[in-house]
Amino acid sequence: MDFDNEIRLSLFSRQEITWWITKINDTNGKRIRPVNVSKRCRTDASFLGFGGIDLETDIHTNGRWNNEEVLNASINYLELLAIFYCLQALYEDCRDIHIEVQSDNTSAISYINKFGGMESIEMDKLAKQIWEWCLLRQIYISAVHVPGRLNTADFYSRNFSDSTEWMLKQDIFNRLCRHTFLPDVDVFASRLNKRLPKFVSWFPEPGAMAVNAFSLSWNQFVPYLFPPFNSIGKVINKVVSDKVDKALMVVPYWFTQSWFPVLLENMSDFPIRLPRHQDLLALPHNKKFHPLGKKLKMIGVVLSGRACRVEEFQKKLLTLSQSHGLEEQPSSTAVLGKSGVCGIVLGFPVHFIRLKR
Incomplete structure (x- = not known):
């Protein structure tokens, strides 16, 4: 290996490095014990659309996918996108809270809790968008698994008017x-x-x-x-x-x-x-x-x-x-x-x- 060779970083890599340079003073370090959960929601995705519900208020959100979102997308990606859309719809005005997201998709849960992943570039980029959205609002999110038969958001991801x-x-x-x-x-x-x-x-x-x-x-x-x-x-x-x-x-x-x-x-x-x-x-x-x-x-x-x-x-x-x-x-x-x-x-x-x- 020749360490004197010039290596060109991708645009995505340069953006990632720039983000850390500008944000490291604000976001460096992770709480040993996160603040208590303030909000809980359940989310679900199908190839038709997404759905979510706040478990405290029973306020729900749902919507169909557009052609670009569903084209060649895996169900794992759509489940993660459903989490993002539900956060935006239900908690846009919230600040400095801990939101627990309940999903029946283990891949989406992993990409949330691990701040990204290595198996899917698209899901890794989406996880970054989700956490950037949360950081702007001082929101901490954690994801937990709920069996599909208990996921009440399933109805909203498949039924539309x-x-x-x-x-x-x-x-x-x-x-x-x-x-x-x-x-x-x-x-x-x-x-x-x-x-x-x-x-x-x-x-x-x-x-x-x-x-x-x-x-x-x-x-x-x-x-x-x-x-x-x-x-x-x-x-x-x-x-x-x-x-x-x-x-x-x-x-x-x-x-x-x-x-x-x-x-x-x-x-x-x-x-x-x-x-x-x-x-x-x-x-x-x-x-x-x-x-x-x-x-x-x-x-x-x-x-x-x-x-x-x-x-x-x-x-x-x-x-x-x-x-x-x-x-x-x-x-x-x-x-x-x-x-x-x-x-x-x-x-x-x-x-x-x-x-x-």
Whole structure:
């Protein structure tokens, strides 16, 4: 062996050495006896997704994998990734505590307790990410084995609701924002179907800025709203009650629904008719199109909970209306695509406008 030969270290090795040089004063040494366990959670992974539950509060988190995560990944890697996502979802705001993670996968447990391992480069890198995340929060984690038959997180890693996962086609969303304005938060989203960097999830999820949009005040946001169809009426009322300045909302054109007149009354701009593409709505994990396909007529509307904005738009309707040559429509709605009218507000027709390129 020639010790005078030049050896080139890999980028990963150089990053590791740099980390120790900068962090050794802060992190050198390990407690002989860790602090007592403050939190306990159970995690599980399947090839469908991940799940986890905090054993003290019974608060759970779960989600499907995206294509990159599950492609060529072993179940051992997914189990370790499930631990990371559950920590992020359940304990993002915790500091200076000891969390006990219970898993039925011995490989994931080993990579946690030994701060990495030698058998899998991918799992070693992931274990490093987990511990770096913990060090920033002064969190100590330990992992223990729980038999699979007792792992209550198993249910959450295999059962999901697709009703809240439909997402608007990215190109159409971009065009809609250019046509109106760019919202600052996606209020009804998950880490897979979010359309903006900031999002509010239904349940604890990694990366979510908050959980349960209905528990928040929306007047601090300029939100993008694409809720489940059975929650549309509740969402419109929330915009009004929170006096939201402006919100961009995507809804089906269902003029027979009880919420539709309320939608019309709180518009602050002309509604936009979205293209009837078959792939307009899809599920993020498998790209499955909405079962209604082209039959589903979707529109984008700008709503406001501020009376002055709504009144300003309604005055514009008065100015643009030429009622002397038209008969006032007896109903408050019109059929989409035949007259180009979305509905009637204060006796004046509200026309659709086309989505700009």
